[in-house]
Amino acid sequence: MTKGLTRQQYLDLYYFMRLNRAVEDMMVKLFRQNKIVGGLYSSLGQEAVSVGTAYALEKKDWLAPMIRNIGALLVKGVPPRDIFMQHMAKYDSPTKGKDGTSHFGDLENLHIVSPISMLGDLIPVMTGVAMAGRYLGQKIVAMTWIGDGGSSTGVFHEGLNFAAVQKAPFVLVLENNQWAYSTPVKRQVPLENLADRAKAYGISSYTVDGNDVVAVYSTAKEAVDRARNGDGPILIEVKTFRRLGHAQHDPAEYVPKEMRAYWEARDPITLYEKFLTSENLLDDKGKKEIEDKIEKLLSAERDFAENSPMPPAEFAAQGVYCTGDDCHKVAPKWQRPIAEVTPPKSSVAAVWTVKGFGSGKTSGGGSAPIHFGDTQKHQDQAEAVPDQKPKDTEVPEAVAKTMEARNAKPTKVAAKVPVNVAAKVSAKSPVKTPAKKIAPKKSAKSAVVHAKPAARKARR
């Protein structure tokens, strides 16, 4: 393990890993007492990943956890009671019983975005968070996690690619725990290092031992700093191992014994304790103090959670929509002059960073050609010059001849001619397009019938 952290930082990492494991141990007990309503997912053996990465963030930064990132939530400042109550579907939980597990967030204070069960969706969402933060001048970094399994989703690609072209201040932690439910990583991705996926997006990446918390933290810190300085997005592959099944119901008998034995011998907390002891950062007394502190905290937090009521049934019907400012005031926190993004300062000539791209003018007004030759201009032209032969020199002679021949049997014309001459030819075509039916007469002021004038006034 590397050196160079402060004593407090070393001990913080230790505390949060121990807290992470203790919270989950307690939830296993609650699960066995039937006090947890739904599933329970474990991050046993992966604590160094959640803790080491989230610890690299500043308070103002944003994160979005996955199901095995309870440790990241604790580091960010979520009290254990919230995690207990979420799992127990209690009314005092962050979602008031409407969702479970780590599916909750806090936009206002802790800057946490709630995950959903569909994997990969957080990647574009956190890209948007990062972009908005940059737009508002907040100098934040956004971080989320994805598993080895989730890295095969389409939205992983869409999100990371978009983050890359935007150079978004975004860090994606690819938590490779070797198993996507029962499917080993080798059957999901034919790569030795999943970090290699970064090459496809032209972004930087790291691969790090996920059971070495100091290595995880140091790597994440460097990535976060780089992302904040405009060098993002950055992909970190963290190699670790899922010690238990997908969730409590799954004994994970599909995992080879040797593999499990290898990783169990590399428990991240045990490894870190050895390091701290050898560096004289932790002794038995210090360890006992931390254990007592955690035990005392969690026993109080559990009591609070257990005493919280279940939500009243009719609460199910509430809260689908934000009802307005009384419900939420949506207001961005500007940390740069608004004048920078409003005219006249924002009114700039279109200059694109790709050489030769977009240097021309835009296509010049509302009557520019669009799909399907459907513009008023095209229609007007077609109506104005019904006898004129198509002038388009682009049309090869053979095609023009075919068109002439087809004009003799006009019912087939419209569908067969190239799009760029369709509008001109269609004037000759007897095929009645639906356009004729409700298009306004040229002189007509409006084809629109309004409510009575009085009623319309009232609408305004």
Place this chain on the structure above:
Amino acid sequence: MATAAKETNPTLAAATQVTFLEAIRQAMYEEMERDPAVVLIGEDIGVYGGAFKTSEGLLERFGWERVIDTPISESAIIGAACGMSYLGLRPIAEMQFIDFIVCAFNQITNFVAKGHYLWNAPAPIVIRGPSGGGVHGGPFHSANPEMYFVHTPGLKVIYPSTPYDAKGLLKSAVRDNNPVLFFEHKFLYRRIKEELPAEDYTVPIGKAVVRREGKHLTIISYAAMMHTSLEAAADLAKEGIEAEVIDLRTLLPLDEETILNSIKKTNKCLVVHEDTKTGGIAGEIAALLCERAFGDLDGPLMRVTALDTPVPYAPSLEEFFLPNKEKVLHAARTLAKY
């Protein structure tokens, strides 16, 4: 505000007759002037000004940070818009054709729509794009996918029929704290014009409007079919059948009161929509009337809709597929006899 907008917005200064397309552009332009939290995100909306030129000139005025060209990644567009909204921005995301909205279906229905209910996170996003058939766009450029989303609690769904409503409703959508889907019927883009007020105005979400008053039956419609319904109503009037025509404008939340009040008066209901028949809004209106106006009905609810098929490409096929005035007239005459 209105004066300021007029001075800075050349399109307003010259405002006379405005197309549906221009109404959309004006709404975005004016909202971006009004609120620096409003940003645009989508494919080809910047340098090119949008496939239909709805964002023409906006890049030049508001710059790269506020008019964001994206890769062809609909899920990333919606996801990023959602993330931006969490920091208080109000993104308007464009689907180049609304058909492609289904590429982002999961983001919209699972992430965006559920956020407020589950974890109290408002997501003030507008997702807009050109929809509808009648322009020979074929099966992947003509869709009316509104009902996928009307079935999703947490979203609002708007489908206007006039430039005035399009502008006013789009402004309301931008100012709403909820995710709003805004469908623009591309058949109307350049075919109808209307004089718009120079001053700032909005049209409320969730309110239908009676476009024509009548007493013998009620035709309920929206978007392009609203115009077809009005033409049919004009013909019916010559035959002595006075049809009331309701423009729904918003599909979710549905303005039940305007519908019920009309049926109380006319006792007969015909729903006309360009969406396919099964699972269309007509079925929802039928259920509403059965639940809340059963005693008011003097005849069966009838519907004139597109066929239960994909949108075909050939003009002859598409014409057969779509509802039209003749089909509406036939149904209305049948219903009037009850």
